Amino acid sequence: MRNTIILVLLILILSTGQIMELNFPISLNIFLVILIFTLIIFWEFSVLNKNFISDFKIRNCSRKLKFGSFINALFWTSLMLYDNKLKSLFFIILIMWLYPLIDIIIVYVYRKKQPYTIFINDNNLILNLPWKKERDLSELTEITFDRFSKNLELSFKTKSDITVQTKEYNKQEIDKFIEIIISKTKYNISIPKNYILSKENS
Secondary structure (H helix, E strand, O other): OHHHHHHHHHHHHHHHHHHOOOOOOHHHHHHHHHHHHHHHHHHHHHHHHOOOOOOEEEEOOOOOOOHHHHHHHHHHHHHHHHOOOOOOOHHHHHHHHHHHHHHHHHHHHHHHHOOEEEEEEOOEEEEOOOOOEEEEHHHEEEEEEEOOOOEEEEEEOOOOOEEEEHHHOOHHHHHHHHHHHHHHOOOOOOOOHHHHHHHHHO
């Protein structure tokens, strides 16, 4: 949470300086961009060194590129070019392109390091992300599967849903993961039928 607040503040300072035309020195703008880049990289790389006590854990074998950040950066860059504002808002555009660049770096690192990103300890599910998520598996109320995105959506009684991108993990381990979480919930749930069909057709 602290890193998120710092990141938001840095982006706000940089954006305010550009939009309000406060004429920050170029050196200050560059320094802010470097700080933002460093913080995001540190945040993402922190996952690689985390470990949790667990009965079961899964490695992320192939993190997928997030094309949304690339499309967003391309859209806003095109808009600034159209309005001839690229020069005045250059550092904001640069920040937008940092995210696709960092995503490419992280995808490469994940494929090399294959960090553990899913942990189960007793009834506790932990997603090892830059922002850690924990859920009580006894409160799992539903599992749904999107055949297009290959995402598993896990719904809980008292906390928000979480998503597991199955394409990033070994298929056998995901099958075992589903089996374990179903065994731990106090609700009557089952494997989604479209997930079973997807396995049979793959």
